[in-house]
Amino acid sequence: MNLTETQIPEAISWTGPLFASDPVYNITVSYRSHGPPVRCPWTRTPFIKYVANAIDEIKGGPNVVVGITMWAHFTSYPVEVYMKRMEAVRAAVERLFHRSPETLVVIKSANTREGDTITAGDWHAYKLDLVMREVFRGMNVVLVDAWEMTNAQHWHKDDIHPAEDIVTQELEYFCSFICPL
Missing domain, CATH: 3.40.50.1110 (SGNH hydrolase)
Structure with a gap:
């Protein structure tokens, strides 16, 4: 498996959202941090859900x-x-x-x-x-x-x-x- 990350402008690696995919194996992975309470001061509010x-x-x-x-x-x-x-x-x-x-x-x-x-x-x-x-x-x-x-x-x-x-x-x-x- 070879996942390639798709960069999301202004997303932060710790809190996301993050997306990666492997077209050979038809795998897509997405990650997002949960909404409040959030203890990460670097979370960007437009991405909180x-x-x-x-x-x-x-x-x-x-x-x-x-x-x-x-x-x-x-x-x-x-x-x-x-x-x-x-x-x-x-x-x-x-x-x-x-x-x-x-x-x-x-x-x-x-x-x-x-x-x-x-x-x-x-x-x-x-x-x-x-x-x-x-x-x-x-x-x-x-x-x-x-x-x-x-x-x-x-x-x-x-x-x-x-x-x-x-x-x-x-x-x-x-x-x-x-x-x-």
Whole structure:
């Protein structure tokens, strides 16, 4: 696979939106950061979009995969804020499945992180993770359980951005649902 990035004027590499494609394998990848709360001071406001709104713009189909992960920027907010946001995302995923039931939706859980404060440690992140699991319970979505993957390893310190080999494991697991053997 040889993905070629399409430059978007004024987009920022950390927050996007980003697009890449491989015409040989007919693969297009798009990335966008979730809407507020955003902790990146360099996010350009014209590109900010709530996840539920972004999902509503997706046509879907048997060759479409939607990956969602959102938790870290919510750790400094009450759990209820995160719950409301995730309920809106669930409703958007339900609408997507109504439009196109063969679309694959993958949710990546929270992962362990370094920190010993409530907002920068595992305690609140774990609470958000439990909320996400409850909100999506019973839905036909795939869960990439990054919490278990990062909690089970002991060769790296916990980090909000896991080490490359752990991210590779997460991506390999993710891809196993796209192209099962």
